[in-house]
Each structure stands twice: as structure tokens, then as C-alpha cells.
Amino acid sequence: MSDVPRFWRESNHRYRLVGTKCNNCGSIFFPPRDVCPKCRRESIGKMQELELSGYGEVYSYTIVHDGLEPFKFQVPYIMAMIKTDEGPLITGQIVDADPSEVKIGSRVRVTLRRIREEGKTGIIQYGYKFVLEK
Amino acid sequence: MRDVYIVGVGTTKFGELWDKSLRDLATEAGLKAITDAGIYSEDVNALYGANTSAGQFIDQEHIASLIADAAGLSELGIPSIRIEAGSASGGAALHEAYLAVASGKYDTVVVGGVEKMTDVPPEEANKIIGGSLDAEWETFFGVTEASLAAMIAKRLEYEGKIRREDYASIPVVSHRHGSMNETSHFRNAIKLEDVLKASYVAQPLTVFDSAPLSDGASAVVISANRTLINASENPVKILSSEISTDYLSLHDRSSIHSINAFKRSSKKALESAKITKEKVDILELHDSYSIVGLLQLMELYGEKEALDLVRNEELYWNKSRPTNTSGGLKAHGNPLGAVGIYQVVEAALQLRGKAGQRQVKGARYALLHNMGGIGATSVTTVLGVE
Amino acid sequence: MASIVSYGSYIPRYRIKAEEIARIWGENPDNIKNGLMVYSKSVPAPDEDVLTISTEAARYAINRWGKENRGKIGAIYVGSESHPYAVKPTASILVESLGLDYNIMAADYEFACKAGTAAMQNVIGLVDSDMIEYGMAIGADTSQGAPGDALEYSASAGGTAFIIGKKGIADINRTYSFTTDTPDFWRREGEKYPSHGGRFTGEPAYFKHVLTAAKKMMELMNTKPEDYDYAVFHQPNGKFPTRAAKMLGFKDSQIEEGLMTPYIGNTYSDSMIIGLSAILDKAEPGDRILAVAFGSGAGSDAFDITVNDSIKSFNRDLAPTVRKQLENPIWVDYANYVKFRKKIIMRGD
Numbered sequence: 001m002s003d004v005p006r007f008w009r010e011s012n013h014r015y016r017l018v019g020t021k022c023n024n025c026g027s028i029f030f031p032p033r034d035v036c037p038k039c040r041r042e043s044i045g046k047m048q049e050l051e052l053s054g055y056g057e058v059y060s061y062t063i064v065h066d067g068l069e070p071f072k073f074q075v076p077y078i079m080a081m082i083k084t085d086e087g088p089l090i091t092g093q094i095v096d097a098d099p100s101e102v103k104i105g106s107r108v109r110v111t112l113r114r115i116r117e118e119g120k121t122g123i124i125q126y127g128y129k130f131v132l133e134k
Numbered sequence: 135m136r137d138v139y140i141v142g143v144g145t146t147k148f149g150e151l152w153d154k155s156l157r158d159l160a161t162e163a164g165l166k167a168i169t170d171a172g173i174y175s176e177d178v179n180a181l182y183g184a185n186t187s188a189g190q191f192i193d194q195e196h197i198a199s200l201i202a203d204a205a206g207l208s209e210l211g212i213p214s215i216r217i218e219a220g221s222a223s224g225g226a227a228l229h230e231a232y233l234a235v236a237s238g239k240y241d242t243v244v245v246g247g248v249e250k251m252t253d254v255p256p257e258e259a260n261k262i263i264g265g266s267l268d269a270e271w272e273t274f275f276g277v278t279e280a281s282l283a284a285m286i287a288k289r290l291e292y293e294g295k296i297r298r299e300d301y302a303s304i305p306v307v308s309h310r311h312g313s314m315n316e317t318s319h320f321r322n323a324i325k326l327e328d329v330l331k332a333s334y335v336a337q338p339l340t341v342f343d344s345a346p347l348s349d350g351a352s353a354v355v356i357s358a359n360r361t362l363i364n365a366s367e368n369p370v371k372i373l374s375s376e377i378s379t380d381y382l383s384l385h386d387r388s389s390i391h392s393i394n395a396f397k398r399s400s401k402k403a404l405e406s407a408k409i410t411k412e413k414v415d416i417l418e419l420h421d422s423y424s425i426v427g428l429l430q431l432m433e434l435y436g437e438k439e440a441l442d443l444v445r446n447e448e449l450y451w452n453k454s455r456p457t458n459t460s461g462g463l464k465a466h467g468n469p470l471g472a473v474g475i476y477q478v479v480e481a482a483l484q485l486r487g488k489a490g491q492r493q494v495k496g497a498r499y500a501l502l503h504n505m506g507g508i509g510a511t512s513v514t515t516v517l518g519v520e
Numbered sequence: 521m522a523s524i525v526s527y528g529s530y531i532p533r534y535r536i537k538a539e540e541i542a543r544i545w546g547e548n549p550d551n552i553k554n555g556l557m558v559y560s561k562s563v564p565a566p567d568e569d570v571l572t573i574s575t576e577a578a579r580y581a582i583n584r585w586g587k588e589n590r591g592k593i594g595a596i597y598v599g600s601e602s603h604p605y606a607v608k609p610t611a612s613i614l615v616e617s618l619g620l621d622y623n624i625m626a627a628d629y630e631f632a633c634k635a636g637t638a639a640m641q642n643v644i645g646l647v648d649s650d651m652i653e654y655g656m657a658i659g660a661d662t663s664q665g666a667p668g669d670a671l672e673y674s675a676s677a678g679g680t681a682f683i684i685g686k687k688g689i690a691d692i693n694r695t696y697s698f699t700t701d702t703p704d705f706w707r708r709e710g711e712k713y714p715s716h717g718g719r720f721t722g723e724p725a726y727f728k729h730v731l732t733a734a735k736k737m738m739e740l741m742n743t744k745p746e747d748y749d750y751a752v753f754h755q756p757n758g759k760f761p762t763r764a765a766k767m768l769g770f771k772d773s774q775i776e777e778g779l780m781t782p783y784i785g786n787t788y789s790d791s792m793i794i795g796l797s798a799i800l801d802k803a804e805p806g807d808r809i810l811a812v813a814f815g816s817g818a819g820s821d822a823f824d825i826t827v828n829d830s831i832k833s834f835n836r837d838l839a840p841t842v843r844k845q846l847e848n849p850i851w852v853d854y855a856n857y858v859k860f861r862k863k864i865i866m867r868g869d
Binding site (some may be wrong): 031 | 255257258260261270271272273274275276279280281284285286288289290301333334335336337338339381383384385386390480
């Protein structure tokens with residue numbers, strides 16, 4: 001995770017859930033795809049960007065105790081798979097919640113947070129996380 | 135396609151092998167395998183090496199050449215190829231080697247797998263293991279492999295399909311078997327309570343639900359050379375080797391608790407081997423996490439039968455469905471690139487009747503499943519003896 | 521005349537009580553609570569900063585306005601004393617995180633606690649001069665007080681965003697600023713914690729600037745305190761704005777609605793404007809508001825605002841109100857507070 005362009009080229013997707021829609025079959029994808037896995041060659045030139053609403057519900061979750069180093073200040077942190085209202089399942093953290101508040105089926109909405117930072121001198125990498133919708 | 139046999143096997147002990155380097159491990163396993171096969175380096179037409187992440191673990195790429203060099207093969211200049219498919223690298227390397235020999239290109243080939251994981255701190259190793267997942271859309275956001283396994287378990291429990299004990303009992307079986315295997319990383323038997331009460335990795339999974347970080351290497355000699363096969367006391371035939379892939383990220387799959395790639399690879403492998411799953415005497419599953427071990431049983435036998443087997447404790451070596459007699463990844467160890475090859479070593483020992491204390495009586499067929507990540511790559515190998 | 525078209529405020533969910541901070545430094549919590557009128561303050565989560573807080577506040581403002589209008593915003597200015605980067609604008613990240621049109625003017629501002637209102641004034645100017653149709657002004661901070669310093673009881677985090685255009689819900693009748701060189705509070709380049717002049721921050725700084733700006737505004741508008749339904753002053757603590765109001769002749773009932781610092785602390789560039797936001801959460805057509813910000817160093821920006829009929833058809837429920845966000849906090853202890861604020865020396869630090 002050490003190069004700026006690699007982070008930068010995903011920023012619209014990670015900042016505000018810009019995915020893709022296949023205009024051949026209507027399927028919506030997040031993360032974005034260059035080709036539709038259902039239509040394959042038929043989808044060439046028919047994949048269009050689409051911004052998700054950011055609302056969904058918890059499909060499953062876990063409380064991570066043995067976490068990755070960049071998240072050491074947040075351990076134990078909640079990782080979840082969110083079933084978005086548009087369909088795609090997104091993997092991300094649920095923040096600002098006590099683990100006991102989170103249930104499968106809980107309504108959530110997207111928020112923007114710091115995900116990682118490249119040491120003390122490098123860039124700050126932002127991206128989506130989710131909060132419980134009250 | 136020619137018939138291809140396993141004519142020699144070798145392995146190092148798996149575990150925290152502080153005094154051994156990657157090249158030491160690979161060389162030890164390879165030399166044991168050719169000694170077991172009763173051949174010399176000159177008889178080897180090619181090397182296929184499986185390794186998942188030496189570039190990150192020890193800053194070393196170009197493993198194929200390194201292993202050939204370390205094994206003393208540089209003067210011979212034989213072809214050496216590295217295969218990487220995450221933690222399914224071993225199974226994938228065997229697949230490629232099998233195709234090369236079956237096609238007639240090579241007669242005798244050494245297939246090895248090696249990983250040196252303990253030269254980095256555990257948190258670094260944890261990150262590297264995540265390399266088998268989707269770096270941009272999973273691990274970037276804090277996902278570990280354990281957290282994905284945990285979310286599968288949580289969902290299945292929520293749906294009422296399984297109970298905590300069902301998957302917590304998988305490591306208990308693995309440790310019992312591992313205790314009987316002298317090359318195991320862990321040789322202690324454990325109880326169900328040990329699994330439940332251990333510290334959490336990702337709730338509900340504990341450290342005992344998770345395979346360890348291990349060093350180790352394994353190698354096998356495969357051949358279509360009749361003289362060599364006939365000279366072998368108990369040649370084990372490769373009946374089939376099939377690979378299937380799935381979406382790299384768990385969230386993109388049709389169901390997070392179906393291992394579709396295993397469904398496909400196992401079906402094809404059984405068909406190609408012309409046997410039914412009921413014929414399988416030895417089953418080695420990729421139990422990187424207890425829950426994914428259970429999922430594989432469910433894919434193979436169906437949900438109900440799999441749960442019956444677990445609940446009735448039928449997975450032990452002396453019961454009806456011996457599973458992970460090696461100790462599995464949980465007890466025997468999980469040196470990523472080596473595990474797929476070690477499964478072949480274990481199966482060959484069992485099918486030859488040389489598995490000692492944990493020997494499954496009269497074993498004739500083995501089905502081995504080696505998986506990359508949580509099922510983005512699945513390699514099923516079926517072995518048998520006459 | 522420029523008008524507030526939409527607005528939104530965000531407060532982090534984590535909070536710490538004055539008692540908890542007092543416990544660590546051996547202070548009498550009653551002295552803090554009665555003396556400063558600060559009972560608790562917001563604490564940003566470890567993954568929050570001025571960009572994330574600004575994004576959240578701005579998304580609330582956009583939700584109330586209509587996401588489909590985003591493309592019409594022609595300028596975005598963000599005021600803060602704790603921008604995530606020393607060099608690299610917060611504003612440009614917001615253009616992407618909010619999905620604004622790339623044909624946009626953008627910059628970061630800093631003027632201690634009044635950078636947010638400085639941003640508003642710039643947008644007002646651009647709207648009034650027809651250079652843009654709509655603009656966004658944000659004030660947000662994740663301010664730090666040195667451990668053990670009196671500021672530690674109040675320095676907190678929050679953000680407020682305003683969308684300003686020609687026709688909105690609250691017309692900005694006039695804005696006026698008063699600026700002098702008064703070094704009451706500062707932070708040198710590269711320093712983590714700010715320094716301040718102690719009691720010098722009171723009379724010659726806060727009170728002189730706030731009172732001058734308020735009086736001058738009333739003089740310019742020919743108004744008296746009783747002409748306003750609401751007043752809100754920069755609130756570094758609960759005590760200063762309460763005293764300033766009294767000195768100017770305002771009643772407690774006029775300032776209560778906008779007095780947020782006792783519960784969330786001093787959110788710096790967001791401090792006065794989150795009070796304004798709380799007033800707009802409740803305001804009705806015809807309500808008149810006097811809003812005066814103060815930034816150390818020092819200056820005051822005053823605004824005379826009249827809420828118009830459009831507020832009736834404006835759906836405030838499309839984002840959480842300020843008072844709604846006071847509910848259901850997660851209380852942290854001092855140990856978690858220093859962990860969240862990264863005041864622990866880690867390996868490699």
C-alpha cells in the first residue's frame with residue numbers, strides 16, 4: 001500500500017461508492033467491474049458508472065481481535081458484509097458502535113473515514129466505512 | 135494422456151523451524167523424495183515448485199531457480215518452474231506437473247512446495263496471508279482471512295444451519311490425528327472446550343479454530359516411466375487433478391457459504407477418476423479455519439450428512455470417514471505453498487499402508503482438497519492404488 | 521441577497537466527561553463545570569479528521585437540499601485549524617468525496633476559530649457578485665489541548681456545512697468583520713498543541729472583538745437586542761458567550777438554543793456555526809438571528825440573518841439535527857481518549 005497512484009485511481013469508488021451497472025443485463029456491481037461476469041463479451045461498451053445510495057443492512061459481521069497493523073488503534077474492530085439496497089454485498093468496517101449494538105439485519109449507512117495512512121509522512125487513504133442508522 | 139504415478143515422497147517437519155532457511159527446507163524435502171523414489175537427480179526431467187509469498191516473507195522471488203540451485207541441480211540445467219495460486223499453490227503445482235508428465239513432455243518430475251513464514255513477525259505474516267484475498271476491496275479495509283471465515287460462521291449460525299460446536303469439533307479431530315504424526319507442527323490432542331475458550335481471533339473464531347503460521351516443505355516424485363513405476367513397491371496412481379476458480383472476493387460470490395470452486399473441482403475430479411465419493415477412504419481438506427473445513431464437508435457430502443458425520447464423530451482415522459488423518463492444516467501446520475503437496479505425501483503414506491499409528495486400514499482411494507484464500511482457487515486431486 | 525440554502529452539522533459520537541479529565545489531573549470537576557460551563561466534549565474516533573467530519577456535515581447539507589443539485593456548486597471553502605495536511609487541501613478531497621463538479625473554486629482557510637465564517641463570507645461575496653450560483657462553506661475541527669491544560673476540557677471536534685445561494689431558507693442581511701493583531705492564542709508550525717495567553721484571551725481578545733462586532737452590526741442594521749429571536753456567539757466554553765450576551769443586553773432565552781459547547785465542547789471553526797445550525801433546526805419564518813464568530817489572533821465575523829418562508833417546505837428531517845446528535849453518545853474514559861487522540865507514544869514514534 002505504498003504508492004499514491006494505486007490509491008488515487010480508486011478514490012471515487014472508495015469515497016462515495018461509485019460502482020458499475022451493466023446496461024446489457026441491468027446488474028449492478030460494487031466494486032466496479034470492466035466486464036459483466038454474466039454477459040461477458042456482450043457487456044463490452046455497456047458498463048456504466050453508478051453511485052450507490054450508501055444504505056443497506058448487515059449481512060454478517062465479526063469482531064476482529066487479531067487485526068491488521070494499520071488498524072491497531074481500533075482493535076477490536078467490527079468487520080461486516082453489507083447488503084446494499086442496490087444489491088451488491090460490500091465488505092467494510094462498522095464504526096462508532098459498541099459490538100453489542102450490531103446485529104445481522106441492522107440498518108447501516110455509509111460514512112467516509114481514514115482507512116490507512118502511509119506512515120507519518122505519506123498520504124492519508126480515505127474510504128468507506130459504515131455506521132448504524134438510527 | 136499417460137498414467138502418472140507417485141513414486142516417491144518426502145517432507146520436512148512442519149513448525150517454527152528457526153534454524154532452517156527456505157532453501158534448507160526445500161532441499162531437505164526434495165532429497166527425501168528422490169531417495170524415497172530410489173532415483174538420482176539425473177533422472178529428474180523438471181522441477182515444479184509451489185510457493186505462495188517468498189517475495190514478502192523473505193524478499194526472495196525467482197524461487198524456481200533458487201530451489202534447483204539449492205538442490206544441487208544447477209549443473210544439470212533442468213527446467214524449473216514456480217507455481218503460485220495463493221495457498222492452493224501446492225495443488226496447482228501438482229496439477230501442472232501431472233499434465234506435463236501425462237502429456238509425454240516429461241517422464242519424471244519432482245513437485246515441491248515450500249514456505250518460510252516465521253522470519254517475519256506474526257502481524258506481518260497475518261498481512262501476507264491476506265495476499266490470497268482481494269487487496270483493494272477486502273484487505274485494504276481491514277479484512278483478514280480469519281475475519282472472512284468468522285463472517286461465514288456467523289451467518290450460517292444465524293440462518294440456523296449449524297451450531298458453534300459443529301465447526302469447533304473440526305480442530306479437535308485434526309489435533310488428535312496430528313498427535314500421531316511425527317512431522318506435525320502440533321502434537322497435542324485438544325478438547326472441544328479448548329477451542330471454545332481460547333482467545334478470539336475474529337469472533338466467534340478463536341486461535342484454535344485457526345491453522346498456525348508454519349515453516350515447512352514437502353515434495354513428491356511423479357513419473358510415467360514404467361521401469362520406475364514397476365520398481366516402486368507401492369506406486370500410487372494420480373487418478374485425477376482438477377482446478378476450479380471463483381470470484382476472488384467473498385462478497386462477490388453467489389453465496390458466502392458455498393465453496394463453488396470445490397463443488398466444481400471435486401465433481402470433475404471424481405468423474406475423471408471414475409469413482410464415487412463413497413469410495414473415498416482418505417479425505418484431506420483445507421482446514422485453514424474450522425468453519426471452512428466444515429463447509430468443504432458440506433459441499434462434498436451435503437449439509438445433513440456432513441453434520442451427521444461431525445456430530446457422530448465419524449471423521450477419526452478409525453471411523454467411517456477418515457478426514458485430515460495428517461493432522462490437517464490446523465495441527466500438521468500451514469506453510470502455505472507446501473500444504474497442497476503435503477496432502478499428497480500423507481495420502482501416499484496412507485495408500486501405501488505406511489502411515490503408522492494413524493493408518494486407515496485397507497485405504498485405496500484418497501481425495502485431497504487444496505484451496506486458495508477461502509475458495510477462490512480450488513484444486514481437487516484423487517489418488518488411488520490397485 | 522445571499523441566503524442559506526441548506527446546512528448540516530456533524531458531531532462525533534464519542535464523548536468524554538469533564539469529571540473524567542478532572543479525575544486524571546486532580547482538579548475539582550465542579551470548578552470546571554461551574555467555572556467554564558463545560559460538562560462534556562466530543563472526541564473524534566481514531567479514523568476521523570477534518571476531512572471526514574466535513575464530508576459528513578456536507579453530506580447532511582446536500583441530503584436536505586437534494587443530491588441531484590450537487591453539480592451546481594461552484595465554490596467550496598473549508599475553514600479549520602486542524603486540516604489533515606499542512607500542504608494538500610481538504611477542499612479538493614471534498615470535491616471528490618461529495619461528488620461535486622470539477623469546475624469549481626476551492627481552498628482551505630485558517631483563522632483559529634473563525635475560519636468557517638471566513639469561508640461563509642467568501643461564498644456570500646461570490647454569490648452576491650454572480651460569480652457562482654451556489655457555494656459551500658464549511659467549518660470543522662479536531663482541535664487538541666495539551667494534556668493537563670485547561671483547554672483539554674473543551675477542545676473538541678465537529679463540523680458544519682452551509683450551502684449558500686440566492687434563494688434559500690435564511691437570508692443573510694449583512695456580514696461585518698472586525699480584525700486586530702491580538703496574540704491571545706496560537707500554534708507554531710510543527711507544534712502539536714496550541715499555546716495561549718491565559719486570562720489575556722478574555723478581555724482584550726474575546727470580549728473586545730465579539731462585543732465590537734455585535735455592536736457595530738446592530739448599529740449598521742439599526743437594531744437592538746430585542747429585535748432578534750436568537751443570538752449565537754463564539755463559544756470557547758459556556759461562560760464567555762453567556763457573559764457576552766448579558767453585556768450586550770441579550771436574554772438567556774435568546775442564546776440557549778445555540779449554546780452547544782457545554783455538551784460537545786469547543787469545536788473551534790465549527791463552534792459558533794454549529795450553534796447557528798442548531799437554531800436553524802428549530803427556526804420559523806421571520807425569525808431573526810445575530811451570529812458572531814471569534815477567531816484568536818484576532819477577529820470577529822458577525823452575521824445578521826432572517827429566516828424566510830421557504831423554511832416551511834424545507835425538510836430538516838433528511839439529516840439528523842444537532843440536538844439529535846447529542847443523544848446516545850458513547851462515553852470514553854481518559855485512557856481511551858488519549859489512545860483515540862494518539863497521545864500515546866507508540867513504537868517507532
